[in-house]
Amino acid sequence: MDSTPQERLSQIAKFSTLHPRPEGHKFAYGTAGFRLLGSLLDSVVFRVGLLAALRSRKLDGETIGVMITASHNPPDDNGVKLIDPQGEMLEASWETYATKLANAETDDELTKDYLAVAEALKINLDSPANVVFARDTRASGPALVAALKDGLQAVAADYTDYRILTTPQLHYVVKCINTATTATPYGKPTEEGYYEKLATAFQIVTMGKPKPPVITVDAANGVGGPKLKELARYIGSDHIDINVVKDEIDAVEKLNHQCGADFVKTQQKLPLGLEPASLELYASLDGDADRIVFYYVDEASKFHLLDGDKIASLVAMFIRDLLAVSGVDLQVGIVQTAYANGSSSKYLTDILKVPVTVTPTGVKHLHHAAQLFDIGIYFEANGHGTVLFSNSAMKSLESFEAQNPGQQDAVTTLLSLAALINQTVGDALSDLLLVTAILSHKVWGPDEWNLAYTDLPNRLVRVVVKDRMAFKTEDAERRLVEPKGLQAQIDALVKKYKSGRSFVRASGTEDAVRVYAEAATRLEADELAVKVSDLLKVL
Numbered sequence: 001m002d003s004t005p006q007e008r009l010s011q012i013a014k015f016s017t018l019h020p021r022p023e024g025h026k027f028a029y030g031t032a033g034f035r036l037l038g039s040l041l042d043s044v045v046f047r048v049g050l051l052a053a054l055r056s057r058k059l060d061g062e063t064i065g066v067m068i069t070a071s072h073n074p075p076d077d078n079g080v081k082l083i084d085p086q087g088e089m090l091e092a093s094w095e096t097y098a099t100k101l102a103n104a105e106t107d108d109e110l111t112k113d114y115l116a117v118a119e120a121l122k123i124n125l126d127s128p129a130n131v132v133f134a135r136d137t138r139a140s141g142p143a144l145v146a147a148l149k150d151g152l153q154a155v156a157a158d159y160t161d162y163r164i165l166t167t168p169q170l171h172y173v174v175k176c177i178n179t180a181t182t183a184t185p186y187g188k189p190t191e192e193g194y195y196e197k198l199a200t201a202f203q204i205v206t207m208g209k210p211k212p213p214v215i216t217v218d219a220a221n222g223v224g225g226p227k228l229k230e231l232a233r234y235i236g237s238d239h240i241d242i243n244v245v246k247d248e249i250d251a252v253e254k255l256n257h258q259c260g261a262d263f264v265k266t267q268q269k270l271p272l273g274l275e276p277a278s279l280e281l282y283a284s285l286d287g288d289a290d291r292i293v294f295y296y297v298d299e300a301s302k303f304h305l306l307d308g309d310k311i312a313s314l315v316a317m318f319i320r321d322l323l324a325v326s327g328v329d330l331q332v333g334i335v336q337t338a339y340a341n342g343s344s345s346k347y348l349t350d351i352l353k354v355p356v357t358v359t360p361t362g363v364k365h366l367h368h369a370a371q372l373f374d375i376g377i378y379f380e381a382n383g384h385g386t387v388l389f390s391n392s393a394m395k396s397l398e399s400f401e402a403q404n405p406g407q408q409d410a411v412t413t414l415l416s417l418a419a420l421i422n423q424t425v426g427d428a429l430s431d432l433l434l435v436t437a438i439l440s441h442k443v444w445g446p447d448e449w450n451l452a453y454t455d456l457p458n459r460l461v462r463v464v465v466k467d468r469m470a471f472k473t474e475d476a477e478r479r480l481v482e483p484k485g486l487q488a489q490i491d492a493l494v495k496k497y498k499s500g501r502s503f504v505r506a507s508g509t510e511d512a513v514r515v516y517a518e519a520a521t522r523l524e525a526d527e528l529a530v531k532v533s534d535l536l537k538v539l
């Protein structure tokens, strides 16, 4: 580089004046990165560019990902989050730096804060920085990409624009790039590489098995629609029949509108306008295709949701059985949050006899807890999740000497599952293939899958309070420590209901608290939710 450090710093201020910080807004890097109205994000995304370069420089030039998306939020929102080198979420300690840079009041303050981070972390600003990025289909995306590029140029980072991808596809690409020259490369760092890897793995997992049930997928009018169609093309219609609906990505106002995984899970009903055939399999993705829920209607037209808990249970059963057949000694574990339906936790513990860990809400907590098992399965009830095979589990499987064809088959299936499942983050497309592959093995339709256990009726309520920060929890968010006395009141209510359970916690993504309640009947679950919510009104 032939510019002086001083010149380079003035570059930041020069570019930053093109991306002024809107007045009166406090930005915070939370569970889902920065997420708010797309029209307010320009300066934030520019500054994320600076931070991504710092992060890459700190990690000896490893490639960092930046995803521009607001997932299941309304069309006018947008968001941005960073992806660490192994395709994981940004390391938590860096969230503070992200927040700091985003809130710098002036261009000079921004430069100062940027230098302060570099100095505190001993980052050599002359070293290489590599960043890749992509966006979802939102209208505000292209302008935010331009802001990001300015940020990267301001600090001379090398970058590659992957254009429109699902969030999990970008996580995949990041991991591929950073493992390319290692002993265990993750795959080809391209969109095609992603399709090829998943399609091949799916064909191997389902080899010799009947075709899975036909599936109709509501793509929430988001990025998942075209990507799923492409994936289905790679797999071939000899192997799977996927019918994609709600895939109008150009009708930007329809994104997540009365459809998609979040709508179906929270409303516990079908996407608007979908007319389901009885006992056929349906699924809904969210706006960036990292979540999926399944569902069907029975002969009496009753709607049945097969959510993240049902997915985790199906996968746990399948992997546990394969391990038993193979004779490979590996420990499977499940990670859930407090939102997991009580019946699912009981089924996993009492019937499948697999250990269940409960963590606070937010994928990063689940992901880290799942890494502690040989094979860790984690799903949030809302349908975000994946399965992690540890390095040592992979080695055990790869080196296992099967004694008979049955064992060999089971080991081959387990190894192909590890390729089929996105190991970086919950991935709706990969999870869809995983579930359908298992149904193909079992020769099951959705109703057989649903038989494992019956969900306890439950209700999730959002309550706006004066100060959500006053709500402090313990025991993986299942109990309130503050406001003092409230937990005792909740306990007293819960005791009155058969199979009752309820908890209250502050949302990490919205300015509200959430009340969850479940009980033996629909009426009781609703009543418990209302009564617990009423306790908050007097605060």
Ligand SMILES: CC(=O)N[C@H]1[C@@H](OP(=O)(O)O)O[C@H](CO)[C@@H](O)[C@@H]1O
Binding pocket: 031, 032, 339, 361, 362, 363, 380, 382, 506, 507, 508, 509, 510, 514
């Ligand atoms: C009850 C619920 O679904 N909460 C969601 C929601 O978090 P809150 O902290 O509850 O706002 O958004 C998170 C990020 O998408 C997701 O991880 C989590 O599961």
Ligand SMILES: [Mg+2]
Binding pocket: 071, 072, 286, 287, 288, 289, 290, 291
């Ligand atoms: Mg999402």
